[in-house]
Amino acid sequence: MRHIALPKIGTAVAWRDAARALLGERVPPSDVIWGGDDTPPELFANAPAAPPDRSDITVPRSFVALANSVVWHSDPQRFARLYALLWRVQSAPWLMSDRGDAEVAKLRSLEKGVHRCQHKMKAFVRFREIGDPAAPRRSFAAWFEPTHHTVEPTAQFFCRRFGDMDWRILTPDVSAHFEKGVLRLEDGADAPDLPDDAHEELWVTYFRNIFNPARLKVAAMQSEMPKKYWKNMPEAVAIPELIATAPARARAMAEAAPTLPPAHAASAQAMQMRNVSEWTGSACAMRDALEGCTRCDLHKGATQAVPGSGPVDADLMIVGEQPGDQEDLAGRPFVGPAGQLFDQAAAHAGLTREALYLTNAVKHFKFTARGKRRIHQRPTRSEIDRCAWWLNAEIKQVAPKLIVAMGATAALATTGSGQAIMNRRGKIEDGLHGGKVLITLHPAYILRAQPAEVAQQAMRDFQADLALARRIISGDAVSPSESPAISG
C-alpha cells in the first residue's frame, strides 16, 4: 500500500508527478491512499522519488485539462478518483469522450464545481484600498472565502487584470500576494481588519439604482449570487430593503398620474427642430424623394434606397439589376464584388467609371434572410414596373447617348421585353424612352458562371460589349441606327 500526501500549494504539479511515477511502476489504484496536507504527516510517507522516464505512458490532453481543475476541488476523494480514471484511460483512451460513463460524469461535475468557484472568485472578490491613492503604485486588499482550493489556479487572472497595482487576496485556505509584478502564494490567513473605503458607498448607490423594482426576480439573483458570498460583498447590505420595498415602488409608479411637461421642454424641442433641418437639408430633391419611397414592399427589408451615381451629363448610362448586400449598406451602386468586376471590364474597354452614370433598375435590395446571411432574390415584374418610375426620372435627367442594360431585369426595365438574354447580348434595341439600349450580361452572372471556361468566355463577351458602347458614344463605331446588329 502506498501513502501519498500532497502539499496545499503546488498541488497540481505534485499530483501529476506522483501519478506519473505510480503509473510508471504500474501501481493499481487500489494500492494507493491519497491525502492532502491536512493529514497527519507521520501517517503518510512522502510522494515517490523522481518519476522514472516512461515515454510509453500516454495521457489524453483532455484528461490533463480535467485533472488540472479537479485537483483544486474540496472533495477528499478527488486524487483517488483522478488516478482511478487515469488507470482506466490507459486501456480505454476513448473514455474521455464518453459522457455516459458514471465516473467520468462524476469527475466532470467536480470540474464544473471548480470552474464555477473560480468564476465566482473572479466576480465576487472585492478589494479595498489600503495604501495612498496618489502613490505611483496603488495597493489593495481583499478577504474572500472560496468553496474549493481556488486561489492558486485563479491568481493568474488577477495578475493579468491588475498588473499596475499591488494587491493581496487573503483567504482561510491560501493567500495570494502581488507586489511589484511578482506573485507569491502563502498559507491561509484570518479575516483581516481592512480600512474603510469611500468608494463602497458609491458602489452601493449604483447597485440600488440600477435595480428595477418593477421586475423583481429574487430566485434568479440567488441562483447566480448565492447567499454564502454576501457577507464579503458591500452591495449585499442593500438587498433585503430593495426586495422589501420593490412591490410598493412599482405600484407607486403605476398609480402616479401623468404630469405636465416641465417649462424647459418647449425650448429644448425648438433646439431639436433646428437639428432636424440641418440633417435632412439636401440639395437634390429627387434623392430625398427616392429615400422615402414606399411604392413597393422592398423598402421594408432594405437599409436604404440606392440612387444612381455619376455625372448628370454623362454620355453613357449603365443599368444593373438592383443593389446587393454591400450596395445596400453603402448607399452607392456597384461597390460590391459585381461592381469590382464591372470596373475591371470597363477599364479593359477603355471606359472610366467617373464618366459613367451607373444605376439599377430596382432601387432597393431584395433578399431573404438565412441565419446571418442575406440571399439575393430576383425582383418580380411588378417591382420592376413600380421602380421604373425612378429609372425613367433618371434617364430623363441624364439623357444619355446610349444605355447599357446589364442582365435580364435591366433589359426588361429599359426595353419592356423579358426575352432570354443570351440571344440578345451584344445587340442594340430600341428603348422605351425612345433612345438606344445595348444589351449585355450582368457581371454577377459572370461571377457565378461555371465552369471556368464559360466564365472566361462571358467575361470576354462582356468586355467586347462595353468596348462597343465606348466606340458608339465616341463616334468611332457605326452609329446605332446603321448598326448591322440591330434586331428586327
Next chain:
Amino acid sequence: MSRLSLVSKLAILSDAAKYDASCASSGSTKRDSLDGKGLGSNEGSGICHAYAPDGRCISLLKILMTNFCIYDCSYCVNRVSSNVPRARFSVDEVVDLTINFYRRNYIEGLFLSSGIIQSPDRTMSDMVRIARKLRHEENFRGYIHLKTIPDAAPELIEEAGLLADRLSINVELPTDVSVKNFAPEKNPAQIRKAMANVRMRKEVAKDKSHTGKRPPRFAPAGQSTQVIVGADASNDAAVLSQSTRLYSSYKLKRVYYSAFSPIPDSSSKLPLIRPPLQREHRLYQADWLLRFYGFDLNEITGVTPDGNLDLDIDPKLAWALQHRGLFPLDVNTASKDMLLRVPGFGVKSVQRILSTRRHRTLRYEDLACMGGSMKKARAFITALGWTPGRLTDSADLRARFAPAPQQLTLL
C-alpha cells in the same frame, strides 16, 4: 441650481440607465496588463460581478453621461417632457468612477449612454472624449461599450469604434410606424444606415494592407441593439422578423428584448402595465432557435394563430408538438440537425450525444448525465432501453408541460 454631490449624480444617472438590458462584456480582443503599464484585461468571456434583485447581471458600470434630453420618446424615462431629476457627469467624473470601480473588482468596464444635449455631434464628441481619456491617459484595457447617436458625424463614430469594444444603437420598437408614433424625433431609416455604416467599417478594418499590416480593429465585440416589447401592439412575429433582418443585414451580435416596464413619471401615451417578463423570455428562446438551432422564422411564429409565441411552453416544444410526425427520434442514429430540434436538448447535450455515440450505443440512463432536460426530451426520443410508446402522440402531452390552469377566483 445647487451643485449635486457625486453620489446624487450617480444615483440619478444609473437610475436613468437601467432600462437598457445589455450587459455583455464578452467576445472582444484578448488584452492584459502583465506589462505593469496599464490597468485591466479582457479574456473573451465576460464576468457578471453582481446580480441585482431583478435577476439581471451587473457586469459594466452602466450610466448615462447626462439624462438631459431634447427628444420626447414616450417610453423613455428621460424624455424632455418628463419631470425626473436631471444631472450631468463631467468627463473626469466618469473616468474616475470607472477606474476606481474597476480597481476594486466591481466591474468589467464602462457602458456609457447619454441623452441628446444641444446636438447629436456635441453629445457624441463628449462621449468619445471619455473613452479617449480612459484608453490613452489611464491606459485602461477593460471593456468599453458606447451607445452611438445615429446622426453624429462619421469621424466621431469612426473614433468611437476604434476606442470601444462594442457600439450599439437601439432600434427601440419593432416597426417603423411605432417608432414614428412613440419617438417622433427618431428616424428608423437613419438608425439602420448607422448600423450599416458600423458593419462596413468593421469589414474594412478586417482587410490587410498590401504590406500585410492589419489596421486597428473597429468595435471588436461587434454591435448590438435593443427592442422594447409590449409598448406597442406588434406581435412576436413582427419583433422576430425585425431581428432576423438586423442579424442578417448588419451582422449584429445581439438583439436585446426589453419588456416595457413602468417608469417614474410615465407618459399618458403608454399603458402602465406589469412588464411582460414571460414574453421577453420566450422571445429570447426564439431568438436562440433562429441563430443556433437552424430554425426558420416561419417555423417558430407559424405554430400559433396570432403570430405570438405560446407563453406557457417554450417555442421549441410548441414546434415539436405541432410536428409529432417527425418524432420519436432514435438518438443513436438521428442527424445533428434533428437532435437540435428535440425539446430539452441544447447545443451542448447534442454535442455530447454525438461524441459518445461514436463509441457505443446510448442507453436512456446515459442521456440523463448529458445535461439535457429528460423530462421534456423523453416523449420525443428513443434510446437503448427506452421508447416513449404512445406518449409522443398522447393528447395531454402539452398539458404535462404547461403550468396548471389557474382557477378563477370569485373575488
